Amino acid sequence: xHPTTPGIARQRVAGFHTSEIPMVDRLRRGLAGAGHDxxxxxxxxxxxxxxxxxxxxxxxxxxxxMRDAIAVVMVLLAELDDLTADESDLSAYGEIAxxxxxxxxxxxxxxxxGRLLARGRAALREGAPA
Numbered sequence: 001x002h003p004t005t006p007g008i009a010r011q012r013v014a015g016f017h018t019s020e021i022p023m024v025d026r027l028r029r030g031l032a033g034a035g036h037d038x039x040x041x042x043x044x045x046x047x048x049x050x051x052x053x054x055x056x057x058x059x060x061x062x063x064x065x066m067r068d069a070i071a072v073v074m075v076l077l078a079e080l081d082d083l084t085a086d087e088s089d090l091s092a093y094g095e096i097a098x099x100x101x102x103x104x105x106x107x108x109x110x111x112x113x114g115r116l117l118a119r120g121r122a123a124l125r126e127g128a129p130a
Contacts, residue, residue, distance in 0.1 A: 059113040066110035073103045 028048050031041060077099050083092055 056117055059116045063110050063113035063117070066106045066113065069106045070103060070110070073099050073106065077103075 028045075031044050031048075034041075077096070079092075080096055083096070087093065
């Protein structure tokens with residue numbers, strides 16, 4: 001088992017570094033606040049919409065992947081029922097601890113994806129907090 005760290009779960013979502021997310025929002029807000037009424041503004045909006053759709057599709061795919069990973073961990077955690085308090089192989093307890101860490105990390109990544117998906121495009125255009 002190679003558990004991920006919670007920091008990694010918060011740093012990357014669907015291939016995008018989380019620092020990129022506010023940048024797209026800032027660009028969208030800056031474009032709206034510039035007051036320009038030209039063809040380039042609509043083209044920029046289309047590009048930002050495409051980036052947003054790609055990001056959202058990736059986040060949904062990643063959320064599903066985390067759900068599936070959690071399902072696998074839950075199956076493996078069923079071995080907990082076979083352990084006793086006086087287990088002679090102490091490494092079994094370490095493996096169980098690792099599984100719980102994996103579960104927490106997968107859930108954390110899934111939560112990040114869910115929060116990204118919860119922020120709709122309309123909210124971004126209206127200037128809702130990121």
